[in-house]
Amino acid sequence: MTYCLGVITRYGLIMAADSRTNAGVDYVSTAQKLFDLSCPGERVVLVCTAGNLSMTQSVLTLIRRDRKAGVQGNINELTTMYDIAHYFGAKTRQVLEQHQDWLQKDNISASCSFLVGGQIKGELPELYMVYSQGNFLRATRHSPFLQIGEIKYGKPILDRIINYDDTSLDAAAKCALLSLDSTMKSNISVGPPINMAMYEADTLKVGYRLKLERGDPYLLRLRKSWETSLRQAFKKLPNLAWHDNEDQDQDNHLVMTDILP
Amino acid sequence: MTYCLGVITRYGLIMAADSRTNAGVDYVSTAQKLFDLSCPGERVVLVCTAGNLSMTQSVLTLIRRDRKAGVQGNINELTTMYDIAHYFGAKTRQVLEQHQDWLQKDNISASCSFLVGGQIKGELPELYMVYSQGNFLRATRHSPFLQIGEIKYGKPILDRIINYDDTSLDAAAKCALLSLDSTMKSNISVGPPINMAMYEADTLKVGYRLKLERGDPYLLRLRKSWETSLRQAFKKLPNLAWHDNEDQDQDNHLVMTDILP
Known part of the structure; x- marks a missing residue:
């Protein structure tokens, strides 16, 4: 499995991904x-991939090959992020058409998906999720993050912290790391190293990036700080008002009705 | 969907469940x-249900009917929690055998699962998860909680807090509520009221229970306290050490290698 996420705020973009891949529990790599498919000064394009690795590799290879050969309509010629998301969708369809039927015969999923975020000169930064079917979805002010892969464990922290208007890029990056760390802690199919890139709006180059290996001191400090704070936060929670089980006339106790008498 | 969880520690048991059920987005109830299937003083049996509601209702109805009719081997005659888990599995198989084929014709899942926790006089408290196939799994000192339904959103907080030896029943209850609250916030298929019961080991009766409706003042205070603390915790996180994108000789920067040159 995989976990990747992209966050867009008015300050720019954060893109982050784990690095675990597995074809069954006996082949983990x-x-x-x-x-990064950017042309600094002209366009920034950051891509995260999830799903069948042979499919995502092929899609990226074809996109790079078109660019290198100067094929008409290659990624460097497209003038909006919308067109780039569309282009990823088209390449995904092309690759899946070649392989899908053969994989289905053996019940192997060819499914794959992409996060595509960036900015083209003269346009606003945008973030898209491209589905395995080739259609695509844009992050909005009200849904400022997108996730692919093993998305559920790391969603609550994003729901509580990320806000398009207020969240700084540094805060978004820390939140992305916590989201990844929570997922790694709860699900072994997501694992290090974590790669992350930060793009500051209108700079037209990827500003910062980092790679955190297993046991990276920053990741350990982040985790420790978070867990210590969570335990303190936990201690500060208001006390529960239990209802005694024999206190039958309380109208908000747990009514253990029989569905058949 | 549904989210239920059970926590067992050396102090006893917490069982909690949401109350949302839906058959498609246009039929939410x-x-x-x-x-509670306990006989106070003799045995405590608490049950949470997930999956196809018509199946879980039938299983519970048959178990109650057997008990009422004094059928040999009914739930009140079983002498261990292991036997009770086995009994739930057998009833589940019986109900699924009656209905599964008909549901499959219309691609409707008959799948259902149970958490069964409690204690029988002279035995230790135990907690089981009964799968739709009728087999069952016991919570252990190292895996002191079990979840059914929409389990992923609420797992990270349990992973970080629950410990068989140290976690008090009050703390386990608060953690269960946070786990449910995080899930409700991130997934609309899980919703209030929340029902929760606390069983203190060796008391042989359900000690406390509570029901929290949407907008319950305690739930709001819990959520507010938690969110405020999380934001403070977030501010205390150590600062990130970004690597400048041009700083190519740093050996731990994000290496954006081309998979094909």
Whole structure:
């Protein structure tokens, strides 16, 4: 499995990905899932990948090959992020058409998905999720993050922290790391190293990036700080008002009705 | 969907459940999913249900009917929690055998699962998860909580807080509520009221129970306290050490290698 996320705020973009890949529990490996297809000064394109690794590799290879060969309509010629998301969708369809039927015969999923975020000169920064079917969805002011892969464990912290208007890029990056760390702690199919990139709006180049290996001191400090604070927060929670089980006339106790008498 | 969880520590048991049920987004309703089948002084049996509501209702109805009719081997005659888990599995198989084929024709899942926790006089408290296939799993000192339904959103907080030896029943109850609250915030298929019961080891009766409706003042205070603390915790996180994108000789920066040159 995989967990990647992209966050867009009015300050720019954060893209982050784990690196675990597995074909069954007996073949666990690492693979890079965050890629930079930018032309600094002209366009920034950051891509995260999830799903069948042979499919996502092929899609990226074809996109790079078109660019290198100067094929008409290659990624460097597209003038909006919308067109780039569309282009990823089209390449995904092309690759899946070649392989899907053969994989289905053996009940292997060919499914894959992408996060595509960035900015083209003269346009606003945008963030898209491209589905395995080739259609795509844009992050909005009200849904300022997108996730692919093993998304559920790390969603509550994003729901509580990320806000398009207020969240700084540094805060978004820390929140992305916590979201990844929570997922790694709860699900072994997501694992280090974590790759992350920060793009500050209107700079037209990827500003910062980092790679955190297993046991990275920052990751350990982040986790320790968070867990210590969570335990303190936990101690500060208001006390529960239990209802005694024999206190039958309380109208908000737990009514253990029989569904058949 | 549904989210139920059970926590066992050396102090006893917490069982909690949401109450949302839906058959498609246009038929959303509430249903009780926490049930008490105890005989105080003799045995405590608490049950949470998830999955196809018509199946879980039938299983509970048959178990109650057997008990009422004094059928040999009914739930009151079983002498261990292991036997009770086995009994739930057998009833589940019986009900699914009656209905599964008909549901499959229309691609409707008959799948259902149970958490069964409690204690029988002279035995230790135990907590089981009964799968739709009728097999069952026991919570252990190292895996002191079990979840059914929409389990992923609420798992990270349990992973960080619950410990068999140290966690008090009050703390386990608060943690269960946070886990439910995080899930309700991130997934609309899980919703109030929340039912929760606390069983203190060796008392042989359900000690306390509570029901929290949407907008319950305690739930709001709990959520507010938690969110305020999380934001403070977030501010205390150590600062990130970004690597400048041009700082190519740093050996731990994000290496954006091309998979094909």
